[in-house]
Every structure is written in structure tokens, then in C-alpha cells.
Amino acid sequence: MAKARRWRQNVRIVTWVALFTFIIDQLSKWIVVHVMSLDVRHAIDILPPLLNFRMAWNYGINFGLLGGGSEATKWVLISVALGIVLFVVVWLRRDPPGWPGLVSGGLLIGGALGNVVDRLLYGAVADFLNMSCCGIDNPFAFNVADIAIFAGALGLVLLPGGRSQGNGPRKKAP
Template sequence: MRALWIAAAATFALDQVTKLLVVQGMNLKSVGVIDVLPPWLTFRMAWNQGVNFGLLSNDADFMRWLLVAVAVAISVWVVLWLRRDRPGRPAMIAGGLLVGGALGNVVDRLVYGAVVDFLNMSCCGIDNPYAFNVADISIFAGALGLILFAGGRQPRGRRRG
């Protein structure tokens, strides 16, 4: 479980520090757009009140609190699942990425009322209109890691057949 907690804490810290540095320190919230390595990397301020790509976006406080509750519930479920099954270090790290990212976005919803997105990447003539953050990357990587590393192994103390 130590790997899960270390990965979750590091992910959460990296997410919150990058948001503070870029949004507050570089004043992205007022400037709106900062070209870093155009078109590959642009900091573009976006307040996401929904889930991925702004889906379920809604100004209502109900949706904000529902998304906070869902993120916390999923995080608790992942921790309990991995604690029960103990699938190995790669899956624990993946779980930590997912939990740390989810909690980073929960803090945004609690503090700002929306998730702070600022990373925008485009390439090869394709103009990507969406922004994301370190937490979003971690949630995606963590979910993928859990799919790849958490299945197929029996929990300790339990044997098949």
C-alpha cells in the first residue's frame, strides 16, 4: 500500500503545484493564453465544470457536489479494492496516480467551483480546442495501469480451485 500512497501524494502535489505556478504565478487566469512551444504546448486557461472534455458541464451547485462525491467514492473504492487484492507494485502505483489525480480535481472543485485546466497541445495541423491538467493525465494513466496490471492475479491467501 505504500506505493499507492506515495504515488497518490506525489501526483496530488505535482498537480496542485503546477496549477499554482501557471494559473497564479504566471497569471494565466488573467492573461488567458501563454504560448510555450506553439503549437505543441500552450497554456490556455479553462474552467471545467464537467468531466472530460466538459461533458456534464453545468453551472448548478448540485452537479459540482455530485462530481465531488463521485470522485471521492471512486477513490475510496480503488483504495479498498487494492488493499483487499494487493495486486503488486505496478497496480498500486497506477491506483495512486488515479487517486491523486481525482483528489487534485476534487480540491479544484471545492476551492474554485470548477477544475483548473491549462495544458493545451496541438500537432500536425490539428488544432486541439481542449485543455487538461496533470490530474487528468494521471487519472487516465492510472486507469490504464489498473486495466493492465490489476487483473488476473489472485489476492494473497486465496487460491483457485
């Protein structure tokens, strides 16, 4: 009974973080593409050189890798993203981490689903954030989902997993 209640609490945390991440990502893209018309304007300087909006349609993965733009590539990347979401959900179910790990999982899931929706709506991921600093001109753009995916993956790797929420110590195999 306590285990089922704890699982429901964990699911709530992951779901709310994923939903919040997804909404912020999609809202930011909608504002930038449809309200600010960045897809037509291509560039808007916000706080140069630290923060600029630069429209980039990413047909591939990070930094445009595998960006051939074919319909098959789009569906492969959608399938990979959904597979990663499923893997993270199963991982969180089998080895529930503490709340920082649950938040990390929610970030990764929400970001991945945000980029999946982009591929379904636009055929590519809408990247628009560009940051440069200290004399280094960064040519790449990214989005809120990319930040969430990176932070979520980093959190899942660096934050301790296991039964750290009072389920007792793990038994060692004989």
C-alpha cells in the first residue's frame, strides 16, 4: 500500500514537471515563431552578444547532425525520442530516485516530447536561442526543450538513484 502511494507521488512529480516543461517549451516557440515572426525576421538581438534570437530549423539531432531533412529521418528521430521517453519512465519505475531525480526525469520527458511535437507540426525542431560570450561567436541555436533535455539527462546521471526515500537498504545478492 505504501509502495503504491509512493509510486503515485513519484508519477505526479514527474508528470507535473514534464507538463510544465512541455508547456513552457511550446509556448516559447509559439511566441517566437508566430507572434514575433522570427521565422520571417530570422534574427532579433535581445542582449547582444549574450542572448539573441536566431531562427534555425533543426531537421537532425544536436547541432544539426543527421539533418538530411527526409521524411524517414523525421520519423526515425520521433521514434528515438519516444523510445527514450519510454526508457526513462521504465527506469524511474524500476529504480525510483529521490525527488531531484524525479524532477530530472520530468525535465527530460517534457523536453523530448516538446521536440517531438515540433517535428510533427513543423517537420523540424524550432531552435531560436543563441548565446555568445567572451569573444566566442556561437553559431548554434537551441530551445527550451534542449535545455530541459540536457539538464534532465545530467541530473539523472549525477543525482543518486535507488531507494533513498526510506525504503530501507538494498539487499546484497548472495
